[in-house]
Amino acid sequence: MNDVHVKDGVDSETVEAVKALSGTYKYGWNTEIEMEYAPKGLSEDIVRLISEKNNEPEWMLDWRLQAYKRWLELKEPNWAMVDYPSIDFQDQYYYARPKSMVEKPKSLDDVDPKLLETYKKLGIPLKEQALLAGVEAPDGERKVAVDAVFDSVSVGTTFQAELKKAGVIFCSFSEAVKDYPELVKKYLGTVVPVSDNYYATLNSAVFSDGSFIYIPKGVRCPMELSTYFRINAENTGQFERTLIIADEGSYVSYLEGCTAPKRDVAQLHAAVVELVLLDDAEIKYSTVQNWYPGDESGKGGIYNFVTKRADCRGDRSKVMWTQVETGSAVTWKYPSCVLRGNDSQGEFYSIAIANNMQQADTGTKMVHLGKNTKSRIVSKGISAGKAQNTYRGLVSMHPKAKNSRNFTQCDSLLIGDKCGAHTVPYIEVKNNSSRVEHEATTSKVDDDQLFYCRSRGMGEEDAVALVVNGFCKEVLQALPMEFAMEAQQLVAISLEGSVG
Amino acid sequence: MASSPSSNISKKLCLDESLWANCGQWIKNARLSAAKRVEGQGLPKRRDEYWNYTRPDAFLKEKIDFDVVSNKSFDIFSNNLSTVIDYEDGVLKEKKLPVIPGCSIESLQDAAKLDEHWAGAVYGVPEAAGQDPVKRSLAALNTATASQGLLLLVSGKVKNPIKISAVSNGSIDSTIHHIVKVEPGAEVTLIETGHYGARANVVLEVEVEKDGSFHHIRVQDGQQHNSLTHIFGRLGPNSTFKSFTLSVGGTVTRNECILELLGDTSSATVAGACIGDDKFHHDDTVFVTHGAPNCESRQVFKKVLRDGAVGVFQGKILVKEGAQKTDGYQISQSLLLDDNCQFLAKPELEIYADDVVCSHGSTSGAIDEEALFYLRSRGVPKTKAIDLLTLSFIAESIEEVENSELADALLMYLTAVLEVR
Numbered sequence: 001m002n003d004v005h006v007k008d009g010v011d012s013e014t015v016e017a018v019k020a021l022s023g024t025y026k027y028g029w030n031t032e033i034e035m036e037y038a039p040k041g042l043s044e045d046i047v048r049l050i051s052e053k054n055n056e057p058e059w060m061l062d063w064r065l066q067a068y069k070r071w072l073e074l075k076e077p078n079w080a081m082v083d084y085p086s087i088d089f090q091d092q093y094y095y096a097r098p099k100s101m102v103e104k105p106k107s108l109d110d111v112d113p114k115l116l117e118t119y120k121k122l123g124i125p126l127k128e129q130a131l132l133a134g135v136e137a138p139d140g141e142r143k144v145a146v147d148a149v150f151d152s153v154s155v156g157t158t159f160q161a162e163l164k165k166a167g168v169i170f171c172s173f174s175e176a177v178k179d180y181p182e183l184v185k186k187y188l189g190t191v192v193p194v195s196d197n198y199y200a201t202l203n204s205a206v207f208s209d210g211s212f213i214y215i216p217k218g219v220r221c222p223m224e225l226s227t228y229f230r231i232n233a234e235n236t237g238q239f240e241r242t243l244i245i246a247d248e249g250s251y252v253s254y255l256e257g258c259t260a261p262k263r264d265v266a267q268l269h270a271a272v273v274e275l276v277l278l279d280d281a282e283i284k285y286s287t288v289q290n291w292y293p294g295d296e297s298g299k300g301g302i303y304n305f306v307t308k309r310a311d312c313r314g315d316r317s318k319v320m321w322t323q324v325e326t327g328s329a330v331t332w333k334y335p336s337c338v339l340r341g342n343d344s345q346g347e348f349y350s351i352a353i354a355n356n357m358q359q360a361d362t363g364t365k366m367v368h369l370g371k372n373t374k375s376r377i378v379s380k381g382i383s384a385g386k387a388q389n390t391y392r393g394l395v396s397m398h399p400k401a402k403n404s405r406n407f408t409q410c411d412s413l414l415i416g417d418k419c420g421a422h423t424v425p426y427i428e429v430k431n432n433s434s435r436v437e438h439e440a441t442t443s444k445v446d447d448d449q450l451f452y453c454r455s456r457g458m459g460e461e462d463a464v465a466l467v468v469n470g471f472c473k474e475v476l477q478a479l480p481m482e483f484a485m486e487a488q489q490l491v492a493i494s495l496e497g498s499v500g
Numbered sequence: 501m502a503s504s505p506s507s508n509i510s511k512k513l514c515l516d517e518s519l520w521a522n523c524g525q526w527i528k529n530a531r532l533s534a535a536k537r538v539e540g541q542g543l544p545k546r547r548d549e550y551w552n553y554t555r556p557d558a559f560l561k562e563k564i565d566f567d568v569v570s571n572k573s574f575d576i577f578s579n580n581l582s583t584v585i586d587y588e589d590g591v592l593k594e595k596k597l598p599v600i601p602g603c604s605i606e607s608l609q610d611a612a613k614l615d616e617h618w619a620g621a622v623y624g625v626p627e628a629a630g631q632d633p634v635k636r637s638l639a640a641l642n643t644a645t646a647s648q649g650l651l652l653l654v655s656g657k658v659k660n661p662i663k664i665s666a667v668s669n670g671s672i673d674s675t676i677h678h679i680v681k682v683e684p685g686a687e688v689t690l691i692e693t694g695h696y697g698a699r700a701n702v703v704l705e706v707e708v709e710k711d712g713s714f715h716h717i718r719v720q721d722g723q724q725h726n727s728l729t730h731i732f733g734r735l736g737p738n739s740t741f742k743s744f745t746l747s748v749g750g751t752v753t754r755n756e757c758i759l760e761l762l763g764d765t766s767s768a769t770v771a772g773a774c775i776g777d778d779k780f781h782h783d784d785t786v787f788v789t790h791g792a793p794n795c796e797s798r799q800v801f802k803k804v805l806r807d808g809a810v811g812v813f814q815g816k817i818l819v820k821e822g823a824q825k826t827d828g829y830q831i832s833q834s835l836l837l838d839d840n841c842q843f844l845a846k847p848e849l850e851i852y853a854d855d856v857v858c859s860h861g862s863t864s865g866a867i868d869e870e871a872l873f874y875l876r877s878r879g880v881p882k883t884k885a886i887d888l889l890t891l892s893f894i895a896e897s898i899e900e901v902e903n904s905e906l907a908d909a910l911l912m913y914l915t916a917v918l919e920v921r
Contacts, residue, residue: 442849
């Protein structure tokens with residue numbers, strides 16, 4: 001970012017903030033801990049081994065093997081505007097767990113102190129009653145339950161007992177396979193089918209752990225649930241799977257965070273997230289993605305190839321994806337909504353920041369199938385350094401999705417003249433009672449809004465700040481409070497004078 | 501609907517002596533390199549991303565399985581105000597082309613007999629440049645095989661529009677390749693009306709040099725016919741390019757416009773409107789590349805669809821590194837008059853310069869019920885009210901036509917079309 005030419009109107013604070021964000025990756029340290037690895041490479045034996053390590057039943061192994069077979073037939077997608085050296089799938093580990101986790105600890109008190117220390121250092125204390133760092137506890141009321149995933153295993157899940165009282169199931173995926181096989185069998189792979197895409201299929205074969213959540217009928221989850229993903233081991237891919245089922249009339253807010261140490265070699269992270277929403281259910285899913293982005297020359301970093309999809313099966317169900325994407329060397333991620341139920345709603349709010357050599361190709365799909373369905377997309381992309389940032393999205397109104405509505409807004413900001421910002425939306429309207437509106441800009445602040453503020457006596461700088469901050473808040477406000485704090489620190493960017 | 505394998509077509513092409521015999525060196529070279537492009541790239545396939553929303557089959561089938569019913573185009577633009585050149589069944593009708601001040605008009609077939617020609621520097625050149633990053637093999641096929649077309653060398657400000665009026669009957673498969681070179685400070689308006697054949701592959705290559713300006717107005721009418729058109733334009737410093745297409749007829753139509761703004765402060769507008777029913781499938785594919793600073797581009801497209809009609813818009817603004825102070829605008833809107841039609845759009849931005857203002861918008865929906873109610877409450881019958889709202893919807897795109905007389909003529913024509921619909 002040094003000596004970068006910046007266009008007029010972008011203030012130095014913004015540039016400094018982006019610089020700060022890129023220069024110091026706070027979570028780049030690694031934990032010295034004894035690990036147990038599966039042999040390098042990918043084969044049917046590795047798939048069997050992972051299943052065995054997780055003590056899985058036969059049906060789960062069969063499912064994995066079927067996925068593996070399918071994966072061998074698939075080709076790596078190349079349509080995204082990202083460019084990276086081809087991945088050698090045989091040159092990495094698909095399973096790594098701390099030796100202390102071989103015997104699953106009975107409670108958090110038995111967990112290796114080194115692991116607990118790791119999460120403490122990340123600002124995620126795994127002690128119950130504790131809160132995310134930086135958040136004032138309003139009368140000790142707000143609680144966040146955490147499932148901590150370290151490389152291939154879940155280290156522990158907090159507040160399980162208290163959640164159970166409310167009927168909420170919150171556990172690691174491997175536990176769910178053992179303890180709630182009926183639920184897992186019923187919903188696994190129904191939102192993101194085994195053969196959905198290259199990386200989802202790979203994940204289906206080799207996923208090691210992840211989080212499982214079931215919110216029963218009519219239950220409003222008493223606290224926010226979260227999963228914190230940490231990649232620690234070298235040359236190891238992380239493949240986690242998250243399945244959230246919100247039964248009729250239930251509500252849950254789920255947060256997800258992730259970091260990784262600085263390594264010279266790129267690491268693969270291919271996750272699958274499936275959300276199922278029945279009648280009147282609501283899920284708020286928030287992500288602050290802060291994987292190691294690689295250094296200024298593009299060395300190292302995480303390849304983040306993630307498939308996230310929500311299936312609004314029930315009428316009047318509602319899902320909201322909020323993401324702040326600041327990390328990863330390469331991001332390939334499209335959290336989507338299938339609006340199957342009548343009157344269901346999908347929302348997508350995203351801030352994607354790409355700096356140095358980072359590449360992000362991210363967006364969403366809103367597939368309207370039910371009547372009176374609504375969707376809203378607000379995406380902000382910021383590119384700096386030599387980064388490339390692409391919004392890619394689909395809004396599809398099927399013939400039967402009468403009276404549906406979509407509004408899409410994508411805005412891009414470029415800081416410096418060596419980066420790129422791109423917008424690739426697909427709009428497919430197949431009935432005439434639906435309305436679709438799409439807007440995208442790559443520019444300075446909206447002149448009309450600026451003029452409005454100016455004509456009321458505001459100075460130019462203040463007017464710009466007001467307009468831009470107002471817009472940025474639209475996304476940040478969609479985050480739950482705990483996350484908004486972290487996101488604000490992460491984004492830490494005043495966008496004054498730049499976005500339109 | 502079987503499409504013939506591309507290798508067969510291009511091989512056949514390279515062996516086709518009739519394309520190479522008795523013609524001058526410049527056209528031989530151009531045809532040969534175009535044939536090589538087709539050979540190398542292959543023809544479009546259904547699964548090509550670039551043909552996502554329109555099946556290329558209509559343009560690839562070996563045979564045309566329908567006849568065009570003879571229908572003379574409406575006389576939209578008064579003939580005595582323009583220089584008229586007639587095409588019948590894809591062939592130039594005039595033996596002697598008109599001589600007008602400021603512009604030399606030649607036919608491709610005559611020029612092809614010469615060993616050297618100014619068109620040698622243009623013919624196939626913008627088309628070849630337009631093959632990257634997206635392959636447009638059917639345009640290259642046109643360059644390789646076209647024997648009909650006009651070559652306009654514009655050296656002054658041409659007062660009256662030059663109008664190409666095309667009619668055709670039967671199952672004519674025509675390939676037309678026009679060239680326009682606008683020299684520094686020169687100006688011309690080209691009008692195209694009607695259709696060249698039951699199936700037409702038309703390429704128009706335009707070079708606009710410094711301070712030059714090129715205006716293009718096209719009306720695609722008639723009943724059943726499939727048209728694939730490509731405009732390849734390259735703009736020099738401070739030049740102007742404006743193209744407007746009104747489509748009220750045809751079955752499968754794909755209008756591609758590929759523009760490169762190569763000189764500073766040049767300005768390009770591509771606009772279009774279409775109205776269609778039933779099997780009407782209308783595709784506007786636009787690719788505007790900003791390769792120089794301080795340029796402006798506009799894309800304005802309106803589609804009115806009814807009874808099974810499909811409207812497609814694929815538009816892209818590419819701003820290259822260094823093309824600072826670019827102002828790029830793109831809007832695509834559809835009005836769906838009933839529940840049986842589709843609008844499919846892919847409005848893209850690809851930007852590598854930071855000090856730019858680029859925006860795109862796309863909307864789709866039914867007729868505004870409140871506006872309809874307003875008109876009806878004032879005694880306007882429903883069908884008339886819908887026509888009025890349709891007209892006002894499309895009128896926004898006609899506003900992009902600079903010549904007000906021509907814009908008025910287009911509006912009058914549109915009103916007439918709506919009345920008989």
